[in-house]
Amino acid sequence: MSEFLQFLVAGLKNGSIYALIALGFTIVYTATGAINFAQGEFFMLGGMICVSFTELGLPLPVAAVAAIAATAAIGAAFELLAVRPIAGDNPLRIIMVTIGGAVVLRQLALHIFGPDERALAPFTEGASLKALGVAVELQTLWIWGLTALAVVLLAFVYRKTTFGRAMRATAIRRDAARLVGVNAGMMVTVAFALAAGLGALAGVAVAPLTQTAFGVGAIIGVKGFAAAILGGIGNPITAVAGGLMLGLLESFAAGYFDPVYKDGVALVVLLLVLFVAPQGLLVRAGRVKV
Amino acid sequence: MNAKTLRALAPLVAVAVALLVPLVVSDRFILKVFTFAGINALVVVGLALLFGYAGQVSLGHAAFMGLGAYTSAFCTVELEWPWLLGFVAAGAVAAFGGLILAIPALRLKGYYLAMATLGFGLLMSLAFTEARPITGGVDGFTGIPFPSLGPLEIRSAASLYWLVWGAVGIAVLVAHNITSLRPGRAMRALHGSELGAQACGVDIVGVKVRTFVVSALMAGLAGALYAGVVGFVSPSVFTLTASITFIAMTIVGGTSSLAGPILAAVALTLVQYVDALIPGLPRETAQTIQSYQEDIYGLAIVLVVIFAPRGLAGLWKRRNAGGETP
Numbered sequence: 278m279s280e281f282l283q284f285l286v287a288g289l290k291n292g293s294i295y296a297l298i299a300l301g302f303t304i305v306y307t308a309t310g311a312i313n314f315a316q317g318e319f320f321m322l323g324g325m326i327c328v329s330f331t332e333l334g335l336p337l338p339v340a341a342v343a344a345i346a347a348t349a350a351i352g353a354a355f356e357l358l359a360v361r362p363i364a365g366d367n368p369l370r371i372i373m374v375t376i377g378g379a380v381v382l383r384q385l386a387l388h389i390f391g392p393d394e395r396a397l398a399p400f401t402e403g404a405s406l407k408a409l410g411v412a413v414e415l416q417t418l419w420i421w422g423l424t425a426l427a428v429v430l431l432a433f434v435y436r437k438t439t440f441g442r443a444m445r446a447t448a449i450r451r452d453a454a455r456l457v458g459v460n461a462g463m464m465v466t467v468a469f470a471l472a473a474g475l476g477a478l479a480g481v482a483v484a485p486l487t488q489t490a491f492g493v494g495a496i497i498g499v500k501g502f503a504a505a506i507l508g509g510i511g512n513p514i515t516a517v518a519g520g521l522m523l524g525l526l527e528s529f530a531a532g533y534f535d536p537v538y539k540d541g542v543a544l545v546v547l548l549l550v551l552f553v554a555p556q557g558l559l560v561r562a563g564r565v566k567v
Numbered sequence: 568m569n570a571k572t573l574r575a576l577a578p579l580v581a582v583a584v585a586l587l588v589p590l591v592v593s594d595r596f597i598l599k600v601f602t603f604a605g606i607n608a609l610v611v612v613g614l615a616l617l618f619g620y621a622g623q624v625s626l627g628h629a630a631f632m633g634l635g636a637y638t639s640a641f642c643t644v645e646l647e648w649p650w651l652l653g654f655v656a657a658g659a660v661a662a663f664g665g666l667i668l669a670i671p672a673l674r675l676k677g678y679y680l681a682m683a684t685l686g687f688g689l690l691m692s693l694a695f696t697e698a699r700p701i702t703g704g705v706d707g708f709t710g711i712p713f714p715s716l717g718p719l720e721i722r723s724a725a726s727l728y729w730l731v732w733g734a735v736g737i738a739v740l741v742a743h744n745i746t747s748l749r750p751g752r753a754m755r756a757l758h759g760s761e762l763g764a765q766a767c768g769v770d771i772v773g774v775k776v777r778t779f780v781v782s783a784l785m786a787g788l789a790g791a792l793y794a795g796v797v798g799f800v801s802p803s804v805f806t807l808t809a810s811i812t813f814i815a816m817t818i819v820g821g822t823s824s825l826a827g828p829i830l831a832a833v834a835l836t837l838v839q840y841v842d843a844l845i846p847g848l849p850r851e852t853a854q855t856i857q858s859y860q861e862d863i864y865g866l867a868i869v870l871v872v873i874f875a876p877r878g879l880a881g882l883w884k885r886r887n888a889g890g891e892t893p
Binding site for chain 2: 388
């Protein structure tokens with residue numbers, strides 16, 4: 278029983294990270310109709326920039342917030358420089374630009390931060406909490422708390438603010454949103470900034486547990502996408518649910534079978550979902566835009 | 568002979584010129600670099616069909632190349648099959664892998680195939696590393712014999728070069744036939760408007776699946792050639808980075824063209840071996856260029872997609888057409 282609970286905790290921890298990445302995919306997808314292949318790189322940048330800021334002597338909370346803000350700014354710049362010039366075009370072109378952009382971001386990180394793995398100090402020092410024979414690291418609580426906060430904030434902004442309504446209007450229909458005075462181009466920039474910020478938040482939150490390096494973006498990006506599509510792409514709630522599901526699947530597969538399968542699980546899930554139920558498991562079939 | 572036939576024959580002429588290189592170049596290392604360029608070109612011919620004619624992106628072609636390389640290595644070393652049989656098996660396994668991936672993925676729109684091939688590529692990287700009994704794991708597969716055709720063993724630098732570029736020539740012929748006949752018209756129609764093509768009775772899924780299988784087949788054969796030329800295969804060769812390199816070559820080369828992507832494949836391969844090609848180049852300069860190699864690929868993709876979506880081939884055609892775009 279305690280073994281099961283321990284895997285559950287680990288699964289929900291990684292699942293929260295995947296949920297944040299999946300949200301990033303969802304936000305850009307709803308705004309542009311395209312998949313942002315650079316999403317995983319924002320995760321990497323968040324962690325790496327935060328580590329560098331702490332090495333420069335900034336206190337951890339300041340470094341974390343600054344790293345997330347800096348990554349969000351990079352996300353906005355990425356949109357303005359690479360995606361804006363081909364906005365409204367065939368989503369395939371946007372996808373190709375983000376593929377190339379992902380390589381450029383990763384290489385920039387390599388040149389600036391070097392090839393070594395970096396570690397971040399935990400947000401709060403202290404022993405793991407123990408209950409029911411399960412140990413929960415304090416950093417895991419931080420990850421859960423920050424993910425929940427990000428999801429609630431995002432839901433609030435999207436539902437209750439004028440800005441959020443403008444975002445949703447753009448996602449539903451770009452030209453109609455423009456007719457009622459929404460700056461649709463600006464909304465896409467903000468979508469990239471938000472997605473980058475969420476990716477960076479995930480990268481910062483998990484860096485104390487798993488070291489980070491310039492090359493971690495690709496695999497986390499694929500896992501985040503697997504989570505997004507597992508739930509059904511384009512819906513923030515199912516994206517979060519998909520992230521948690523993927524985290525649990527991975528954790529139980531690694532725990533009960535062989536840790537070797539951990540990365541494989543996400544990839545097999547991605548392929549299976551694409552092949553069997555591309556509209557996702559958590560939304561009704563027939564609504565998919567194929 | 569009108570301009571259209573001339574343009575159609577250009578890739579063949581280029582391959583013919585390429586076949587003459589060993590008569591002029593005697594340096595074995597440089598010949599080897601051009602041999603690698605040919606192997607990349609073989610993968611890129613397949614990707615050019617897929618991307619340039621059928622409008623699909625694959626981020627997993629290094630995995631098909633790896634499937635071919637390991638199949639050929641396994642068949643020739645463990646099963647002691649003749650090389651040619653292993654070569655055919657390599658193509659068959661890669662093509663079969665392509666078929667399995669393509670049928671479900673291609674029912675969906677472009678970005679799903681890109682993501683599916685990315686996932687497939689990462690999964691195969693993992694498999695190459697973990698399936699130790701077959702692949703040799705991280706250490707790789709050693710002692711792969713040189714290619715041989717019956718009793719004739721191909722081991723000199725010049726003959727390996729000819730083997731590889733001969734294969735490229737055949738691939739170009741096949742690709743040229745595909746693109747200029749009915750399947751090619753279907754592919755071009757597809758690129759213009761899927762709905763329109765479908766309305767005209769084009770079996771869009773069938774065309775896409777066949778194109779994808781042909782491209783996987785070519786990548787698999789390229790992998791078998793790689794295994795024979797190098798004599799050693801390891802998982803570090805068939806990574807996402809390699810797949811992105813192939814895509815960069817294809818995108819830079821341009822759509823609706825075979826000559827463009829082949830030229831881009833050669834040019835971008837040469838960047839990797841810049842120190843061998845320019846003898847007087849200072850060591851640091853060469854190292855700097857090599858450490859920024861992936862930056863070059865990434866930036867090239869971004870710039871070409873934004874500023875010249877039809878690639879080098881598109882720029883060339885536009886120039887010749889006096890600024891008129893089709």
